[in-house]
Amino acid sequence: MMAANAQEATRRRRTASIVNESISSMTLVAPVAALLGIFFVWPMADLLIRSLRTGGVRHIGNVFANYESLVHDPVLLLVLKNTVVIAFWSTLVTGILAIPVAYLLTRVSARVRAIVVACIAIPFLVSILIRLFSFTIILGSNGLINRLLNIVHIGRLSLIFNTTGTVIGMVNYLLPYMVLMVYSGMAGVDNSLMTAAKSLGASNWRAAQKVYLPLISATLVSTFLLVFVLGLGFFLTPAVLGGPTGTPAAVYIQAQINDYQWGTASAMGIVLLAVSLIGYVMVLRVSGLGAISSFAGGAASKGANSTTPLRKSWLSMALWFVTFLVLVILIVPLVVAVGASFSETQTIVFPPHGFTLRWYGEVFSDPIWKDAIEKSIGVAIGTGTLAAVLGLAFARFTLRRKTRASRTVLLVVAYCPLIVPLILLSIGNYDVQVKLGLIGSWWGLIFIHTVMAFPFAVAILFSGLGGVDQNLESAAWTLGASRLRAFWKVTARAAMPSIVGAWLISFLISWDEIVVALFQTGFHKTLPVVIYSYLQSGLRPTVAAVAAMLIGLTLVTSGAFALVRLAQSRWSHSEFAFNS
Structure with a gap:
């Protein structure tokens, strides 16, 4: 009898523990589920429903009419083309600049690396609006760059309110993402593998081609994919620095909403979301979940670092030149914004006039x-x-x-x-x-x-x-x-x-x-x-x-x-x- 009572008491304690654990878990997750359900799932579902309605407000005729217009309307096709072209060029230019910097970070001392990373990360944390404001000063017809071009007798260039301005602004924003993500992958490469390949008679180029590049290929593919997907959804940069001839999808969606054209805007938005989802799935397949947030984390400790310093050569000088160029692109807009705030004139100028x-x-x-x-x-x-x-x-x-x-x-x-x-x-x-x-x-x-x-x-x-x-x-x-x-x-x-x-x-x-x-x-x-x-x-x-x-x-x-x-x-x- 006593044994039966003891077993019953044990069973009740286990049941009570399970119930308490369930209640505790529900208490933790219920507010999160409510927040995401109301302000994330509901809006996306509402957008999908609107995309299937004529004009976005009523069920009449073909529910896929808004999507068919994306294929047949030449204006909408041009918008989609602009979106892909801008994202492509932004990703390509960002990659050309970021990869040398990321490699350099794996070959310098910890102190130098910390300084360079700080100079890259801090501008990224500054409001994108502030950087766009600075680019209107730098890229304008009377801006800093065109004045320098006039001094060397090259002449003025059209650098703003067009696709060029949009790409420049997007590169400025995307550079920290790509530098830190690529560095994260490069720092995980065991440098002894390169040393072993060279000891077996491979040249520097062949060792890089056969050993180093295969080891970082997944990082490069996932990073380029991720940056390209980010570029597809840009709104603010093309809205400020772009022009009417190169309107991307996000800007077009906002214009359609202002004209109460919810159907077309919702359909284009769902297509943009679908492309983004495909891109992120490809990133996850290539590099896993950590690829999405690797720019915010550290790198592995096995990679090339200060124990194998970069010797002085044409390669090292080229790497430092590109790194200097990247830091100029990131830091100069901040300097321009601060300097312009002290000018005595009613117009925005840099260098400032007076104090x-x-x-x-x-x-x-x-x-x-x-x-x-x-x-x-x-x-x-x-x-x-x-x-x-x-x-x-x-x-x-x-x-x-x-x-x-x-x-x-x-x-x-x-x-x-x-x-x-x-x-x-x-x-x-x-x-x-x-x-x-x-x-x-x-x-x-x-x-x-x-x-x-x-x-x-x-x-x-x-x-x-x-x-x-x-x-x-x-x-x-x-x-x-x-x-x-x-x-x-x-x-x-x-x-x-x-x-x-x-x-x-x-x-x-x-x-x-x-x-x-x-x-x-x-x-x-x-x-x-x-x-x-x-x-x-x-x-x-x-x-x-x-x-x-x-x-x-x-x-x-x-x-x-x-x-x-x-x-x-x-x-x-x-x-x-x-x-x-």
Whole structure:
């Protein structure tokens, strides 16, 4: 009898444990499912339904009429051609510049590599609007480049408001992606294999052709595919630097929405999404899930590095020349933006004429700028907090899955918002938020920005929580702590650098976001939308002052993030030493 009672008590405890585990899991994943379901799945489904309706609003006639127009309408065919051509040239030019830089990074000392990577990464974190603003100064008919060309008697070139301007702007944006992703693959190559090939009589070129290139081919293919897919969805760069003759799909979709042509816009958007999905699937097949986020991570330690330094030669000089050119492309726009903010003239010029801080004062006295800054800060803080909390819950839920396959599926779900071009997320959420009454509200923007920041938060927190010894939390349970208290006091505290890092990255994503905000804001605009409106209607010196302040904010935030990562690294090393 006593044995039967003991068995029954054990069974009840196991049942209670399973129920508690299920409730805990649902508590972690339910808010994430609600957010992605309402502000990601619903908008995409709504877009698909609209693409099957005549005019995007009613069921009449052939449901595939909008898609057939993409094939038969010469204007739409031209738009699709422009999209592919711009993405192709941007990817090709980016690759030609990025591959030498990535190789150089594998052959220099750790200190030099850190400096070069910082010079590449920091401009990437600066708002794309600020860089586009600078390119309007650099590439204009009286811009910096054309003035230099006049000095050497070459003559002026048409570098802006055409496909050339679009490609230049896109290359500036895509370079950090490709450099860091290719470097990640190259750094994983064991240099002893090249040494062995040379010791067997192979020349440098043959060793590279037969050994090195095959080892990095998967990285190159996946990187070019990923960058090309990113290039297909560009909206802001062609909208600011492009012209009417080279309109890509994203800009055309926005114009169609402004004319209430939802059917054609939705169909083109679904086609763009399908092409993007195919591209990402190909990337996953070639290099796996890590390829999508490898630009944000480190590289393997087996590759060529400072132990096999690059000797002085024509090759080394060519590599340093290309690296210098890439740094000029990335850094000069920031220098131009800051310098133009101190000019005394009413027009934007560089080099600046005179020196004044007048435009900084006008920014803080103008209610338009003040309201925009206030809204952007509030939305960014809300986004950072919500993304960090939900990312922490989802990362925790994912890590507790027992099989690698289930964890991989969950991470793929978390990364899904990265696949969708921003213009599609924008127009899809516009219709959803109209129905929910969230258009123009802070919460409407916070929810969508959280969807955008969620993949990055999950990536950071999954890595951070994965490095924490789960046995410490189990020990806290045995000492009487509740699950929530044990998690917060042990695991979350150990992963605090990752939590702060996820918050900072999410804050920056929201602070810099413009495409979604263009559709979601009414009279009370965010700071990027105000800057964009001035880029469209006419530049003012206050724009340069705001640009300079945003660059300063980015530098401060980047420094804070670097300190957080350093603290996380030291914690990991100290924990390893303690456990050893």
